[in-house]
Amino acid sequence: METTTILIVAAVLAAVALTAAVAVLVRLVRTRRRLRRAGLPTGPRWVFWGAVLYLVLPADLLPDPVYLDDIGVLLLALRTVRGSRGGRKPAAAPRPDRQPAHDYAP
Numbered sequence: 001m002e003t004t005t006i007l008i009v010a011a012v013l014a015a016v017a018l019t020a021a022v023a024v025l026v027r028l029v030r031t032r033r034r035l036r037r038a039g040l041p042t043g044p045r046w047v048f049w050g051a052v053l054y055l056v057l058p059a060d061l062l063p064d065p066v067y068l069d070d071i072g073v074l075l076l077a078l079r080t081v082r083g084s085r086g087g088r089k090p091a092a093a094p095r096p097d098r099q100p101a102h103d104y105a106p
Contacts, residue, residue, distance in 0.1 A: 017067035024074040025055055032081050043081045051077030 028051065035042045042048065054073045 014067075017071070021055060021067040021070045021074065024071055024078065025052065028052075028074055028078045028081065031078060035081065043083075047077050047080045 028048070032042050032048055051073050055070045
């Protein structure tokens with residue numbers, strides 16, 4: 001009875017971790033797709049494909065029921081893809097209700 005409970009809990013935890021890994025993978029793919037459609041750089045291609053391969057290949061740092069290393073690699077790739085704009089912030093749109101501070105009316 002006790003072994004069955006441990007196996008059920010382990011299976012539920014593995015399912016939750018796998019769900020989280022797949023959710024982060026979907027987010028990574030969507031982010032890369034949005035950046036490419038917008039014409040923005042998406043970072044090195046090997047980062048994206050390396051993270052995807054790390055998730056699906058059986059060779060991991062931790063055994064496959066523990067997807068924490070996979071989630072970490074995917075999050076790192078997501079951060080790299082999102083942060084690959086060359087350090088530039090997008091230009092803010094001018095607000096029509098404000099005038100620039102250097103324009104003074106005489």
